[in-house]
Amino acid sequence: MLNRQGRPSQAGEASAEVHETFTGNRALQQIEPLIFEIGHHETTGVDIDKPAPFKSRLGKHARQGEIGLPGLSEPETMRHYVRLSQKNYGIDTGLFPLGSCTMKHNARLNEKVARLPGFSDVHPLQPTSTVPGALDVMLELARYLMTLTGMPAVALSPKAGAHGEACGMMAIKAAIAAKGEGATRTVVLVPESAHGTNPATAALIGFSVKAVPARPDGTVAVEDVKALLGPDVAAIMLTNPNTCGIFEPQIVEIAAAMHEAGAYFYCDGANFNAIVGKARPGDLGVDAMHINLHKTFSTPHGGGGPGAGPVVLSERLAPYAPVPFIHVEGGKSRLVEHKADAPEGSDPFGRMTAFHGQMGMYVRALAYMLSHGADGMKQASEDAVLNANYIRAGLADLMSLPFPDHPSMHEALFDDEWLKGTGVTTLDFAKAMIDEGYHPMTVYFPLVVHGAMLIEPTESESKASLDLFIATLRDLAIAAKGNDKSRFTAAPHHAPMRRLDETRAARQPVLKWEKPAPVKEAAE
Amino acid sequence: MRYLPLTETDREDMLARIGVTDVDALFSDVPNGKLLKEPLDLPRAKGELEVERILGKMSSKNTAAGSVPFFVGAGAYKHHVPATVDHLIQRSEFLTSYTPYQPEIAQGTLQYLFEFQTQVAALTGMEVANASMYDGSTGTAEAVLMAHRVTRRRKAVLSGGLHPHYTQVVETLSEMANDEVVALKPDIRATEDILAAIDDSVSCVVVQSPDVFGNLRDLKPIADKAHAHGALLIAVFTEVVSLGAVTPPGAQDADIVVGEGQSIGNALNFGGPYVGLFAAKSKYIRQMPGRLCGETVDADGRRGFVLTLSTREQHIRRDKATSNICTNSGLCVLAFTIHMTLLGQAGLTRLAEVNHANAVKLADALSGVKGAEILTESFFNEFTVKLAKPAAEVAEALAARGILAGVPVSRLLPGAGLDDLLIVANTEVNTDEDRAAFVAALAEVL
Numbered sequence: 001m002l003n004r005q006g007r008p009s010q011a012g013e014a015s016a017e018v019h020e021t022f023t024g025n026r027a028l029q030q031i032e033p034l035i036f037e038i039g040h041h042e043t044t045g046v047d048i049d050k051p052a053p054f055k056s057r058l059g060k061h062a063r064q065g066e067i068g069l070p071g072l073s074e075p076e077t078m079r080h081y082v083r084l085s086q087k088n089y090g091i092d093t094g095l096f097p098l099g100s101c102t103m104k105h106n107a108r109l110n111e112k113v114a115r116l117p118g119f120s121d122v123h124p125l126q127p128t129s130t131v132p133g134a135l136d137v138m139l140e141l142a143r144y145l146m147t148l149t150g151m152p153a154v155a156l157s158p159k160a161g162a163h164g165e166a167c168g169m170m171a172i173k174a175a176i177a178a179k180g181e182g183a184t185r186t187v188v189l190v191p192e193s194a195h196g197t198n199p200a201t202a203a204l205i206g207f208s209v210k211a212v213p214a215r216p217d218g219t220v221a222v223e224d225v226k227a228l229l230g231p232d233v234a235a236i237m238l239t240n241p242n243t244c245g246i247f248e249p250q251i252v253e254i255a256a257a258m259h260e261a262g263a264y265f266y267c268d269g270a271n272f273n274a275i276v277g278k279a280r281p282g283d284l285g286v287d288a289m290h291i292n293l294h295k296t297f298s299t300p301h302g303g304g305g306p307g308a309g310p311v312v313l314s315e316r317l318a319p320y321a322p323v324p325f326i327h328v329e330g331g332k333s334r335l336v337e338h339k340a341d342a343p344e345g346s347d348p349f350g351r352m353t354a355f356h357g358q359m360g361m362y363v364r365a366l367a368y369m370l371s372h373g374a375d376g377m378k379q380a381s382e383d384a385v386l387n388a389n390y391i392r393a394g395l396a397d398l399m400s401l402p403f404p405d406h407p408s409m410h411e412a413l414f415d416d417e418w419l420k421g422t423g424v425t426t427l428d429f430a431k432a433m434i435d436e437g438y439h440p441m442t443v444y445f446p447l448v449v450h451g452a453m454l455i456e457p458t459e460s461e462s463k464a465s466l467d468l469f470i471a472t473l474r475d476l477a478i479a480a481k482g483n484d485k486s487r488f489t490a491a492p493h494h495a496p497m498r499r500l501d502e503t504r505a506a507r508q509p510v511l512k513w514e515k516p517a518p519v520k521e522a523a524e
Numbered sequence: 525m526r527y528l529p530l531t532e533t534d535r536e537d538m539l540a541r542i543g544v545t546d547v548d549a550l551f552s553d554v555p556n557g558k559l560l561k562e563p564l565d566l567p568r569a570k571g572e573l574e575v576e577r578i579l580g581k582m583s584s585k586n587t588a589a590g591s592v593p594f595f596v597g598a599g600a601y602k603h604h605v606p607a608t609v610d611h612l613i614q615r616s617e618f619l620t621s622y623t624p625y626q627p628e629i630a631q632g633t634l635q636y637l638f639e640f641q642t643q644v645a646a647l648t649g650m651e652v653a654n655a656s657m658y659d660g661s662t663g664t665a666e667a668v669l670m671a672h673r674v675t676r677r678r679k680a681v682l683s684g685g686l687h688p689h690y691t692q693v694v695e696t697l698s699e700m701a702n703d704e705v706v707a708l709k710p711d712i713r714a715t716e717d718i719l720a721a722i723d724d725s726v727s728c729v730v731v732q733s734p735d736v737f738g739n740l741r742d743l744k745p746i747a748d749k750a751h752a753h754g755a756l757l758i759a760v761f762t763e764v765v766s767l768g769a770v771t772p773p774g775a776q777d778a779d780i781v782v783g784e785g786q787s788i789g790n791a792l793n794f795g796g797p798y799v800g801l802f803a804a805k806s807k808y809i810r811q812m813p814g815r816l817c818g819e820t821v822d823a824d825g826r827r828g829f830v831l832t833l834s835t836r837e838q839h840i841r842r843d844k845a846t847s848n849i850c851t852n853s854g855l856c857v858l859a860f861t862i863h864m865t866l867l868g869q870a871g872l873t874r875l876a877e878v879n880h881a882n883a884v885k886l887a888d889a890l891s892g893v894k895g896a897e898i899l900t901e902s903f904f905n906e907f908t909v910k911l912a913k914p915a916a917e918v919a920e921a922l923a924a925r926g927i928l929a930g931v932p933v934s935r936l937l938p939g940a941g942l943d944d945l946l947i948v949a950n951t952e953v954n955t956d957e958d959r960a961a962f963v964a965a966l967a968e969v970l
Contacts, residue, residue: 166848205697304853
């Protein structure tokens with residue numbers, strides 16, 4: 001059969017047969033050994049001249065024996081990592097609907113400006129008189145973040161979202177201690193639907209965690225929060241829009257209840273992308289909120305980081321912001337790096353990290369903000385929400401919605417009710433999406449929804465892209481409800497790897513390469 | 525707006541399909557009066573050229589390390605990074621991928637994490653390494669918490685040679701968690717009696733080598749004393765290139781090793797993003813923070829890699845997790861591991877040798893300057909100089925002459941009475957001309 005361009009659109013009989021290849025490779029899919037299996041101890045891909053003889057000052061500390069690491073020449077290195085890259089799926093490959101992760105387009109302009117020598121090649125401890133432009137970037141980023149959130153202060157230094165959570169909760173702890181309530185206010189309320197970092201963060205800095213039950217409609221109710229409030233409660237950690245993709249309708253009442261009880265409202269800002277330019281956390285009663293620059297402001301996820309997690313703070317928490325920060329007075333800005341150096345009225349709780357945080361990410365995020373402008377950021381939020389609801393509308397008749405009564409924000413949540421009796425699980429469905437050329441959505445999160453599938457398309461997708469995605473998921477859904485089980489349970493069929501044995505990895509952990517024992521020659 | 529593919533017609537069609545007339549109908553859960561009606565007080569969208577101009581202008585106000593003789597270190601170091609590294613980390617499939625939760629389409633990331641863990645274990649001389657922390661300082665705080673879990677004690681002893689920022693990060697977290705910290709006073713010449721601080725109440729001793737003043741320290745006696753009292757030794761380094769020349773902490777019986785990996789593959793970036801290296805004895809793996817990548821097989825029996833032992837982590841264990849860390853330093857790990865692969869042990873050893881040789885040359889030259897005295901006995905590529913004038917003033921005066929000379933100790937430890945000390949680093953990027961310029965300018969200023 002020929003397509004409209006006159007090319008065969010179906011494989012002929014002969015080509016349908018699977019031929020084992022000599023190498024095990026399948027054209028562009030190459031089997032790539034580990035560097036330890038390719039390289040040699042004497043090889044190096046870096047030419048450095050041997051220094052002239054000199055008298056060592058290492059004393060007795062000089063290394064004895066070799067390190068045991070191979071090197072690769074430059075061409076071998078290039079090929080190794082290019083081949084590895086070809087086994088990865090990225091946003092640039094296709095739609096990446098990972099709910100709560102905001103996999104939006106990463107503009108290369110941001111990469112370019114972050115690499116300007118004035119940003120990438122400056123040292124955190126060179127005299128501040130030689131880095132006024134770096135301080136400008138921090139001030140400008142801070143101004144944008146404060147304006148977008150309607151909050152009066154921001155601590156820039158946290159390294160990622162969870163680190164930002166820790167920073168915000170430390171500010172709350174410091175404020176409570178300053179009121180002399182440190183010994184009594186030890187409980188943090190965390191909804192069952194929260195991301196795992198929330199309870200982990202609260203526990204990390206010495207709070208105990210009490211769960212707020214999830215309502216059948218996917219929201220947190222103010223009366224459930226009130227029922228848990230008491231003189232022992234320090235704060236609530238609430239995600240908004242929440243992990244079910246819903247804007248918490250009672251958020252203002254919850255904030256008021258917290259404040260009335262002498263407690264604080266920490267908002268997890270992981271889902272800020274839905275409301276930038278549409279609503280400000282500062283208007284909702286939030287005391288602290290981290291912002292994942294690698295989600296909302298498009299700094300690349302890079303296979304798991306680096307991120308950046310600035311925290312905006314309310315008037316009540318602002319004095320406790322950690323060092324370093326930039327203090328502006330009388331038109332002059334000054335980098336405050338030590339508690340003792342802090343201006344009057346400021347009582348920093350400490351330091352989150354060495355140096356000044358993720359400068360490389362600040363530049364990228366600022367480039368995003370400057371590019372979009374106030375109008376573009378508002379449009380991006382609207383498009384993100386529109387795209388999610390469009391997908392929801394396109395799938396709602398085939399897949400089941402746990403919370404149909406609320407519109408979705410920037411992500412649409414489905415459960416696995418519709419898969420009941422099919423023998424296909426959420427995981428199987430996700431793996432079948434891989435065969436169709438899509439990265440799966442977030443699965444089994446939030447935990448309050450059975451077999452959760454959380455789809456976040458972001459504003460970066462065109463309508464055509466969404467239409468094909470919806471059509472694909474519809475086809476899969478119909479197949480899952482039909483009798484096409486093997487399309488799912490054995491998926492993926494076409495990925496560089498079949499399903500991997502995670503149980504084996506955990507039971508017999510092999511966490512590094514070991515030189516294989518020499519094989520004894522078999523007796524003839 | 526160039527990043528937004530939807531057209532006005534698309535938007536209208538999509539709203540119709542959803543069954544609403546206005547996008548604000550989708551924001552109906554936002555409480556009354558809280559939906560913004562007016563645009564925020566920020567500039568409007570800008571083209572690429574304009575954004576580049578604005579940021580270019582800000583960037584050009586800074587003095588780049590590569591544009592001057594540059595001797596600033598104290599926890600972050602200027603090294604040459606091969607062009608291959610930055611090219612490879614910008615490949616779409618690395619740059620725009622997520623944490624490898626779907627291993628079938630993330631083997632690229634997973635394999636380099638496995639290779640990275642192996643490299644870090646070999647470099648540090650330890651049995652296992654994780655897939656990275658944010659940086660050396662936060663990794664150190666996590667190591668202290670890990671030691672508390674292992675020993676079921678809650679008191680850490682910090683050496684006076686530990687980078688003061690690292691000390692502060694540990695103190696901040698410990699204070700919040702109601703754990704005890706004994707931070708010894710700044711130890712310029714590595715003469716502190718840390719052994720005296722170790723007893724049965726101590727969970728861990730944290731010692732940096734090369735320390736913040738440049739001193740190489742003997743870790744073995746500290747490990748022995750710690751172990752005799754049921755405590756752990758946490759060894760820290762901020763200059764990973766030193767491991768090409770000095771005895772690794774693993775060979776000195778350290779229990780946990782934490783380091784800053786910025787020097788390999790990563791730019792200075794005004795302090796971040798960097799990459800925390802974290803290694804330990806294998807008996808402690810279940811108490812380790814952060815992600816771990818492990819080997820396994822797929823359904824066809826082929827070797828592959830997955831994230832593993834995740835029952836330690838926050839997404840499974842929630843408030844019982846070993847750490848709250850989620851996103852780590854993926855792309856910085858990639859830069860590190862590519863550079864390390866290019867170097868190999870042959871290249872790293874040579875690189876370390878050149879760093880040390882250059883530092884020795886500079887120390888020799890500076891010790892000939894009147895009013896400058898080298899305080900550090902054995903060092904790698906960094907040492908402390910005692911000056912006849914306050915170091916901050918000297919550094920400013922040298923900056924005005926176009927030389928970035930080092931880190932005044934007062935920048936890290938103000939009010940400690942150490943104002944006359946300057947920490948000076950010297951790597952492979954410094955030439956004989958750089959050193960001569962520094963020495964001549966210092967002689968003038970002093």
